Amino acid sequence: MVRSRITIYDVASYAGVSHQTVSRVNNQSERVKTETREKVEAAIKELGYNPSRLAQSLVTQKTKTIGLIVADITNPFFFEVARGVQDTALAQEYNVFVCNTDDNPQGEQDVLTLLASQEVDGVILSTASSTDEELLTFAENYKPLVVINRDIDHPKASLVNVDIYKGAKLAVEHLINRGHTHIAMLSHEGHLPDHVRRVHGYKETLEAHDITPNDEWLVLAPPNLMGGYKATQELLSEHPEITAIFTYNDLMAIGAIRGCHDMGVKVPQDCAIMGFDDIKFSAMTQPSLSSISFDKYVVGQKAMQRLFEMFDEPNTTFAPIPLDVKLVIREST
Amino acid sequence: MVRSRITIYDVASYAGVSHQTVSRVNNQSERVKTETREKVEAAIKELGYNPSRLAQSLVTQKTKTIGLIVADITNPFFFEVARGVQDTALAQEYNVFVCNTDDNPQGEQDVLTLLASQEVDGVILSTASSTDEELLTFAENYKPLVVINRDIDHPKASLVNVDIYKGAKLAVEHLINRGHTHIAMLSHEGHLPDHVRRVHGYKETLEAHDITPNDEWLVLAPPNLMGGYKATQELLSEHPEITAIFTYNDLMAIGAIRGCHDMGVKVPQDCAIMGFDDIKFSAMTQPSLSSISFDKYVVGQKAMQRLFEMFDEPNTTFAPIPLDVKLVIREST
DNA sequence: AACAGAAATGTGACCGCTAACATAAACGTG
DNA sequence: CACGTTTATGTTAGCGGTCACATTTCTGTT
Incomplete structure (x- = not known):
């Protein structure tokens, strides 16, 4: 009725x-x-x-809706960010569309167009597949945009940046302090800051300690459990001399721990494992995982707050929001 | 510009x-x-x-938007469902609002009202905090509604139900087959089908095998890692006779494994652990977790498909969609 | 009591589209 | 070629609000 x-x-x-x-x-x-x-x-x-919000939106040209673009909501990193965004948005009666790109450039474009047609008031992007130019085009003729962990220079785009480089440095220094010199890295392919900074941090920290990075010890794989699992097994069977592995994220690290276990390699005795992101699972694995920690919820929160600021002051250019990281030492190192 | x-x-x-x-x-x-x-x-x-979708929506009274209400997107169960929903929705150019209720009735009401004001075309609800009456009221004067794992009887609400009871039965039977008789259960408080069916399955299966359920062995705790961790430690220190634990979900089970480990209780030798949901992490824990498996992505997919059907035939009453479960045996039992 | 000025309320247009109907153009047929 | 039919296009209204401006009502002042 x-x-x-x-x-x-x-x-x-x-x-x-x-x-x-x-x-x-x-x-x-x-x-x-x-x-x-x-x-x-x-x-x-x-x-x-x-x-009717619809009618209101039509005349005011504001929808009280934003888009959140993530690579894959299935990754604990993203959904903690998502919670931060959602809760902050909800408090101002904004709703958020969460879109997955599956780390695929076409997906990202599709999603951007879909969001454009839904007429969101702004977009938060935490993903890495589209190129900077595509992103710039988007920013140019569209809405306020907050970008997480990327470097793009455009007045309509604002940045939230976790200090990835420092994280990688802390991680590798920790491994070096534990006496490791044969330190491998499992990373995620890609040429974007989020990827590159980790690798740079890794290499440069090694060099700073007079260890020459070995390119064969840097393996690229999908940034998930299975990716970490397989890459670890391949890496260790080819290079048994490795005694420590630093991974792109905790998902890979958890896969790596299991990978070691299944090869009879003891963590941390035979091989130490160091993650990145400090997701909730990391405290519960066996052995529990050392990681680089930062507050993902706050990342989302800050991004959303910044978006609100951009709504209020459309012509201001905002400075990037930096977020610090810290080292969390657990059993895996 | x-x-x-x-x-x-x-x-x-x-x-x-x-x-x-x-x-x-x-x-x-x-x-x-x-x-x-x-x-x-x-x-x-x-x-x-x-x-302009806005203008279109205003005149057609369709927004091509649906709401997905989950307890907490941070739970791997929900986000796999969410992916199923999102992908299916996107294929028809529908967008989805994901809302978290944090398992709190007020949150759920807030979210329902917000969605109502956003004028979504339909709602998928996979959560358990509001009462059936509240839900019925919502269904009554609102939009098509698909409900996951609940029993409500209303022409405007359609159901997708995983065979929880069977899952609990398979789990407990498996433990009994392994020779266990002192089987505890960690559950989640609540009186809704999703909770109750697990507990019923647990108790009735025990009884069917001439084991009298011990109420002290049934512990209620938050359905997450920490909840499982703490509950396990309390349970085992008070009842060291327990040799197997069946948990409400995998999150609790993973916490339980770690809880056992930290008490020096070996899994599975001293205590077997059996989860429910079969999230991706469960294959990677150490020991890997036996669980009850069903396709969460498909749950979301079917729910969304059903919603589309309801859009097309507003006056049809649809039969519930059943989903089967299966036992996955890994190292923890 | 007369009148200016502020406060409260009303009127019409318009946001960008679709639905329903009206009209014009094209086509066939005896 | 006059006529009805079909097909293509145009016109008007309205979805449910807000905005800008017009009008009315209420104050206070001389």
Whole structure:
């Protein structure tokens, strides 16, 4: 029995005022006599009226909706970010569309167009597949954009950057302090800051300690459990001299631990494993995983807050938001 | 530089036709001469026009948007479901709002109202906090609703049900077959089918094998890593006679494995652990986790497909969609 | 009491589209 | 070639709001 929608006009005639007065009551803070305001509010309650966001959006050109683009919500890193974004958005009655790109450039383009057609007020992007130029084009003729862990230079794009380089440095230094010199790295293919910084941090820290990085010890694989598992097995069977592995993320590290186990390699005695992201599972694995920690929820939160700031001051250019990392030592090293 | 939106009228005058003709071209399949169609399409491309979904929605009363309500996207169970929903939705150019309730009834109500105000075309609900009555009220005066793992009887609500009872039975039978008789269960508080069926399956299977369930061995805790960890430690220190634990979900089980380890209890020799959900991590833990498996992605997929069916045939009442489970035996039992 | 000025309310247009109907063009047929 | 039919295109209204401006009502002042 979907009785047809109650409009502002229904309320108006019920309360004996004009539709505009109802609109004023709805949007608060307009000057309307308390008496009539009460009359209108009563009518609203009586009829069970609530305004159509669609209609509001059409005229105001704001949808109170944002898009969040992630590579894969299935990755604990992304969904903690997503929670941060969602909770912050919800508090201001914004809704968020979460879109997965599956780390595939076409997916990312599709999703951007879809979001464009849905007319979101802004976009938060935490993914790495599209090129910078594509992103710039998007920023150019579109909406405010907050980008996580990338470097792009455009007045309409704002950045939230975790100090990845420092994280990689801390990780490798920790391994070196533990006496390791044969340190491998499992990374994720790609040429974007998020990838590159980890690798740079790894290589440069080794060099700073007079260890020459061995390119054969740097393996690229998909950044998930299975990727880490397989890469570890291949790596260790070809290079048994390796005594420590630093991974792109915790997912790979957890796969790596299991990979070691299945080859009879003891963690951390025979091979130490060091992750990145410090997801919740890492404290519960056996052995528990040392990792580089930062608050993913806060990443999402800050990104959303920045987006709100951009809505309020469309012509301001904002400085990047830096986020610090710290080393968490557990059993795997 | 946001040049103001290109409308259907701009295209119309550029192509020298009426706006309605443009609309016809947009919505395909109308009878319009190929010649003019081409003219219009050229104009569309030339001007870079794309239609405003907002305006379309306002007149058609369809937003091509659905809401997905989950307890916590941070739980791997939910995000695999979410992926199934999203991918299926996207294929038809539907977008989905994911909302978290944090397993809190107020949160769920808030979220339902927010979705109502956003005017989604339908809702998929995979959570358990609101009461059946609240849900019925929602279904009554709202949109098509697909509910996962609950029993509610309303023509506007459709069900997708994983065979939880059978899962619990398989799990407990497996433990019994392994020779266990002192089998505890870690569950999640709540009186809803999703919870109750697991517990029933547990108790009734024990009874079917002439084992009297011991209520002290049934512990309620939050359904996450930490909940499983703590509950296991309390349980085993009070009841060292327990030799097997069946948990509400894999998150708790992974916590339980770690809990055992930290007490010096060997899994599976001293205590077997059996999970439920078969999340991806379960194959990678150490020891790997036996679990009850079902395809969570498919759950989301089916739910979304059902929602589409409900859009197409608003007055049909659909039968619940059943989903089978299977036992996956790994190292923890 | 008369009148200016502020406060409260009402009116019409418009956001960008589709639905329903009206009209014009093209086509066949006796 | 006059006529009804079909097919293609145009016109108008309205979805449910907000905005800008017009109008009315209420103040306070001389």
